[in-house]
Amino acid sequence: MMSNSTAKGALAGIKVLDLSRVLAGPWATQMLADLGADVIKVERPVAGDDTRHWGPPFLKDDAGNDTREASYFTACNRNKRSITVDMAHPEGQALLRQMAAEADVVVENFKVGGLAQYGLDYDSLKTLNPKLIYCSITGFGQDGPYAERAGYDLMVQAMCGLMSITGHADEQPGGGPLKVGVAVIDVFTGLYASNAILAAINARDNARTGTGEGQYIDMALLDVGMAVLANQAAGYLATGQAPGRAGNIHPSLAPYQDFKTSDGNVLLAIGNDGQFTRFCAAVHQPEWAQDARFATNTARVQNRTALLALMVPLMQTRSTQEWIALLEDKAVPCGPINTVAQAFADPQVHHRGIAQSLPRQAGDGIGHVATVANPMRLSATPVTYRSAPPTLGQHTHEVLREMGVSEARISALYADQVI
Structure with missing residues (x-):
């Protein structure tokens, strides 16, 4: 069931401060946004999220001309509000701490310990907001011999064994390991992260068992890559024999x-x-x-x-x-x-309304942005489609005014390039 933009979703009232970029973190926060949460996406002034520039392909304006906004960004950032804040600036850090003090959830995917220097790590923020649920997404987790390494989807597809079971066997034409055609480890990590966040919200707020306290969530791409090997991992653990590549043949079913x-x-x-x-x-x-x-x-x-x-x-x-x-x-x-x-x-895809078009009134010549519908169909609290993926900093002024920041201070923050 699709919902119009005025309906309230299951997570209405939940505030999310999204410090993540690229795909895994934004995918998680888009899931929360689709379910009704108010997600504030924090981006770097001028540059923004890396994926705004990952093109071609680029969005087209209403005249059919390429813009400089990559379509990649639109895959995982609808229903969010974008603000630009320089977190390296002390005043920027103060703004973000003020936002975190009022948030239910923070999601970030910086390197291990990367936000501590700004006072935006979990230990710093939980003193301001004990109810805060803080989700960190990294390549290899917060501990272990690889914790300091940067992690990317392609690297993890290779390391977790997924590429070793994807593609044709070496002796066949075109044989050799292949990555999946979508950054599936990032996407799965986003899904696992959103599930973990929902579990933490329930653990905090459940009327019968809730603690009233937030918690820390440590998500690692490598952990997820190992988990989604599913039956292939189970087969190896049962037999000690590593599965290989068999093209499109299923190892346990025929034909x-x-x-x-x-x-x-x-x-x-x-x-x-x-x-x-x-x-x-x-x-x-x-x-x-x-x-x-x-x-x-x-x-x-x-x-x-x-x-x-x-x-x-x-x-x-x-x-x-x-x-x-x-x-x-x-x-x-x-x-x-x-x-x-x-x-x-496909007529079934048409019938299910998979392709959505969201209006964007940002004065950039792009009247609508195409997006793929969220597949979750809730009967009572359906997914909502409230807004297209935002332009860079589209909601900075709006969000700061909601925080009680005066017009004079907002002007000064712009002048000092804090926002």
Whole structure:
């Protein structure tokens, strides 16, 4: 269920001071913002978040011309208010401490100990606000031999083993380790961080068990990378055997992979014996399901080569759409391998309202910003879409006035380049 901009979300009343930049931290705070929290994004004067400049591609203005604002920034910063503050300046630090004293949550992704010099670390801020929930996101965590290292998604995809199980085997054409096409460790870290923050809010505020106190959250990209190995990690821990790359073949299911068709490719995702039996009936090969080599999933995995010798030529006898039409009403999972453009053109994607357009009235010639809908569908407190990703410092004056800062002081702060 989509919500209009006037509805209140589940986190209405929660104040978040967002000191993070790039992707993992902003992804976490966008989740909170989508759920109704008031997220104040603090950026560097003039430069702003690094991702504002990570282009092309860039946003286009209403005349269709490229701006200098990268679309990357818009992926993870809607529903936020942007202020610019120089935290290296003592007056900037004082402003941020004042904001933290009134906040429910602070999120930051500086290097370990990086904010202590500004008095913006957890130990400093919790004395001002014992209810504060403070989430630090780093590459490797707050302790351990790698704690001081900078961490990036690509580096962690390599270190955690994800790249070793992504891509074709070395002996196949195009073989070798590959990164995932999206910065998935950053995204997953943002999701884990937002979950941890929600848990901490409940631990603080729960009417029956709440302590009334905030807490510190230590999130590390490497920890998340190891966690999202999921069944592959479980398999290694159970057997001591490291999994390898197998392209699009599933290591524990068969047939569960892509196949060439007469005009392209199709994805067949048979996850149980019933689905395989229905597939065999649909292709007029019922004897395959009775063959001891293929009757069970375990047998099919063990005899994958023999099974594919039969299926590969069969799958090339029909077009992709013919396969989908044949199998979709028989409860056999089958679908196209879309480009991103084809995915956005899909009728189900259209029906679910995945592509959203948010108005932005910032005087920069960009009337609307396209964004991807949050997939959480809450019936009573739905996700809200209140504002497009902000321009740099768009809300500085507004937020400072809410804090009670006088017009004279705001003018002086601008003159001194504090904001």
